[in-house]
Amino acid sequence: MAPPRMVPALADVLLEEIFVRIDSPADLARASTACVAFHRLITDPSFLRRYRSLHPPLLLGFLDFDGCGFRPPDETHPSAALARAIARTTDLTFNGYYPRAAGAYWQLWDIRDGRVLFKSGPEDDNEVITEFAVCDPLARRCLQLPPIPNALLASVQVQKQYFEGSDAALVPSGEEDDDTSFRVIARMDFIEKVVAFVFSSDAWRWSVGTSISWYALSLPRGYDEMSWTADYAYGCFYWKFADLNGCLKLDMSSMEFSTVDLLPGFDFDMNFFTIVEAGEGRLGIFTLTNNDTSLCYCTVRQNGGERSDQLNLGDKIPLPAGLSSHPGLGLLLRHAAGVELGDDTGV
Template identity: 40%
Template sequence: MTSPLTEIPDYLLAEMFLRLPDSEDLVRASTACVSFYRLAGDDSFLRRFRRLHVPSVLGFLQAGGMFRPTMPPHPFAPAARAVARAADFYFSFIPSRCHWTVQDIRDGRVLLARDLRQEERALAPVFRDLTVCDPLHRRYVLLPPVTDDLAASLEHPFPMVRPARCKPFLVPLSEEEATAGETAFMVILVAHCITSLAAFVFSSNTGQWQAAASKRWSDLGLGERDMAEMSQVHPFILSRHYAYGCFYWDWVEFGRKKLLLLDTRKMEFSTADLPPGEWTYEGIAIVEAGEGRLGIFGFHCETPSDLIYTVARNKGESPSHWQMEKTISLDSRYRYFVKDITQRYLFLTRREASCLFNEVVGYFSMDVKTLQLQRVYQEQHYFMNEAYSYINFPPSLLSSRRI
């Protein structure tokens, strides 16, 4: 006999499945029967499910490949342990004898660059080899090299520096791009030269690199001191943020109150000022505050244990009017540092306030919507200096339906 449950229309089943607490419950429900599995694996349904559910904080992946899963009592600790057991974070599934280093992570996908030995640097190409991989499903895509004509278009690169002063990173897909296919991805490569900036874009849809943006430092409206210092800093060590289609880089750690912007919709570089106030070198985080407005988390000199949340009054990537939204008081016995930011989570480390160079004594995530602070890791390590937050389960790169 046909079960009454299987006679429920798909659109009602989808609404029921969307109300499941998390992805683990969805996986269990999908194993009940073929029709449930087909619905739960549908691309459009999965996009709706991911939008409605809080991303999983699964841990941190160091540049060299060491994975440190989220620890109890964090609610995602069981899922993190499962990922640590199932995934290959040493990337042994990539058929190459070279060593790979982590450059960026987005939605469980990892961007890697070939790590050059010292003797290889003098003969190295302008840009390093790159690959995007899914360590959970053990799938990868080797990116083609940036063509010689694109590399030659760099204006006044730093002499004797090979590879170039550049930083590759993954780009969040728009709703339209995500609809086109869960396997799509995009990589941007930003190069710092002596007199200019350049950006190159790789799209998995075209399989090619293309020049995307270029700007002379002198055309960014910077003072001589700002221009000199910003052009000399390697992009690898700058903090990067993303909101409303724009990437932001800040120089707060170096005492500058300027932001560098790359608008991925227009593919244009520009600069903006930070909100007024003495922002400290403990770091800032730029987030989407809703209604097209930017928000900034950071610390001020007057109250080093208070996390300040400031929101722009007007919309746009370079707002001019700001207002303090709220102050989150943290434990005054410690000094906190902003270490990473995703579209949903702010990650903080803390040290003993009595000594600036004490070891890290805690790693925390803060939901930027609810402002809930949770410990994700406790052991004393310096690994967060070169670690990337691993958030959410990846859609597989090369297969169609994956939960």
């Protein structure tokens, strides 16, 4: 008597549990070519999101803010060969396929989930910066986002306020997000308030995320002493204050601005300051100390309010003599899966 056939749905579940345990993205890509059923399972967006959550992406190198191009990792790095292959087949200078409007200057601004965000500066210092573009370097595609409508500015009563400056970032994709969709957060600073606008590729429009007055944040009117790029950890964006030992925090789940004290007495250099997830809800902070001769790492546990506590100082790592440091030099470029998986390949 022939053994009973396995229920197809159960077979898919077992195969997924096997595939998700494959450590190498290259091996996973090869498995996807074995048969149609394997390819269907491995290229399913829900499986790929799960796989990426369990297997950190590989380091490919760095993209410079200043337009110097791609910097691959050292030859001894495990992903050096992959980085060379990507560099040979991909135009990481973005020449020829990002917007080149007359008089516009496009600057590389952020990288996340396989996409690169470009930001264009205005000719007039008081003009609201509304020009953004999102590129996929592997597919050589670029989408220029529509400007923030005047009606949206009017809805938060800033259309006649003096414009102080802005920042923008790609919002990390959630587990349930479609791989083809993305969001951009734009922080706009005006004389009376700070506003967060959110762009959704699904709706293809901007909306108001939140706004708050500088007074409500206990900051001076027209405050503009903040870091020019954001860090992201545990669902929140952080911008370091230049003259205060703290950060402006934007919680993306509650869509609320607040200020966070990073504990007085510890010297943070805003130009060389990065917040990361340190595990167990703690914030990890990298900064340069001792006249930029050492790299310091510490962890901070927040108590749920505006003040942080339990500062744990880590090691101070001496930097090589004569090392030239440049704030905001580059953005980390990472690779999430083998190029054989097509559009799911990420940087």
